Amino acid sequence: MTIELRGINKKYENKVVLDNITLTLREKFSTILGESGCGKTTLLKILAGLVTPDNGEIMLNKNKLFSKSEKVNLRPNQRNLAMVFQDFALWPHMTVFDNVAYSLKGNKEEKAAKVMDALRMVQLEEFAQRRPSELSGGQQQRVSLARALAPRPKVILFDEALSALDAVLREKMQTDIVQLISQTDSQAVFVTHDQHEAMSMSDQIIVMEKGRVSQIGTPKEIYEEPANHYVANFIGKINLLEKDVLIRPEFVHASKGDSKHLHRIFRVLRSQFTGNCYIIHGEVDGNPWLFYSETPFVPGEQCDVYFEEQQLIKIGGY
Ligand SMILES: Nc1ncnc2c1ncn2[C@@H]1O[C@H](COP(=O)(O)OP(=O)(O)O)[C@@H](O)[C@H]1O
Numbered sequence: 001m002t003i004e005l006r007g008i009n010k011k012y013e014n015k016v017v018l019d020n021i022t023l024t025l026r027e028k029f030s031t032i033l034g035e036s037g038c039g040k041t042t043l044l045k046i047l048a049g050l051v052t053p054d055n056g057e058i059m060l061n062k063n064k065l066f067s068k069s070e071k072v073n074l075r076p077n078q079r080n081l082a083m084v085f086q087d088f089a090l091w092p093h094m095t096v097f098d099n100v101a102y103s104l105k106g107n108k109e110e111k112a113a114k115v116m117d118a119l120r121m122v123q124l125e126e127f128a129q130r131r132p133s134e135l136s137g138g139q140q141q142r143v144s145l146a147r148a149l150a151p152r153p154k155v156i157l158f159d160e161a162l163s164a165l166d167a168v169l170r171e172k173m174q175t176d177i178v179q180l181i182s183q184t185d186s187q188a189v190f191v192t193h194d195q196h197e198a199m200s201m202s203d204q205i206i207v208m209e210k211g212r213v214s215q216i217g218t219p220k221e222i223y224e225e226p227a228n229h230y231v232a233n234f235i236g237k238i239n240l241l242e243k244d245v246l247i248r249p250e251f252v253h254a255s256k257g258d259s260k261h262l263h264r265i266f267r268v269l270r271s272q273f274t275g276n277c278y279i280i281h282g283e284v285d286g287n288p289w290l291f292y293s294e295t296p297f298v299p300g301e302q303c304d305v306y307f308e309e310q311q312l313i314k315i316g317g318y
């Protein structure tokens with residue numbers, strides 16, 4: 001399946017929210033990653049048909065969902081997409097069963113089979129007759145997931161769908177969602193501001209900054225070859241060596257191994273205990289640096305830190 005956005009623009013009261021977005025989403029699981037306010041929800045709503053862009057075209061395979069020039073604008077229910085929201089968006093007065101059945105087509109038996117199928121996928125078939133208020137947050141989110149899965153849409157859009165869940169449940173749901181999607185014929189477009197979530201779930205990440213696409217790539221490409229300083233900073237921690245040359249903290253060590261040729265003098269400011277290691281915060285040539293260590297360092301202490309040439313990230317150097 002291919003979702004194509006071409007030249008999508010959106011302004012609200014003269015404020016540019018999306019600036020000429022051109023994107024092709026082909027992977028099973030794509031994630032749009034960016035800070036709050038960068039336009040992620042607006043982009044997802046434009047895909048879903050809930051917001052109309054000022055310009056551009058949207059294609060799903062060979063179907064035109066939107067074209068400004070050709071005056072095409074399919075309604076949300078004609079687009080073969082489903083959406084999962086952060087706040088679940090369930091009807092409080094309806095049972096789980098009726099919430100999932102709500103937008104399904106077909107006769108009563110067909111609908112019931114689709115509902116129970118979807119509830120089975122999210123392991124909630126015993127909860128069909130409950131109301132949302134009688135479920136935990138995680139269960140409510142699984143109901144909204146079942147509601148999205150039930151019509152077997154071509155694409156499922158997730159808008160910060162796990163942000164309301166606590167950390168442990170959230171990690172479990174990240175794994176569950178990727179697995180569920182892999183069992184369906186649907187493609188996922190997932191929106192988040194959380195880089196760890198994006199990294200751990202996605203085949204492809206689209207990094208957005210202020211209404212524009214900064215970089216598209218696999219999690220590994222984006223981490224190892226960030227297109228600019230914004231992406232490098234946003235996806236993990238960095239130490240600045242010189243203009244446009246960076247090193248990730250995991251490649252910096254206080255001991256000189258066999259192959260570590262480069263070194264700098266590191267002035268320790270603080271050792272932060274995290275459970276499995278210490279993060280040593282400090283300074284190199286006036287830039288804030290950090291690295292990981294099994295033992296703490298004393299504030300004020302100076303030490304040599306070592307790293308390898310081949311681990312350097314050169315912005316714009318690829
Ligand atoms: N209906 C609207 N009217 C006016 N401004 C809006 C509207 N929706 C979103 N915006 C603005 O567009 C920008 C992007 O919003 P949004 O797409 O919600 O970002 P994100 O989901 O990345 O946090 C924000 O500055 C927001 O205030």
Ligand SMILES: [Mg+2]
Pocket residue numbers: 040041042160
């Ligand atoms: Mg949003």
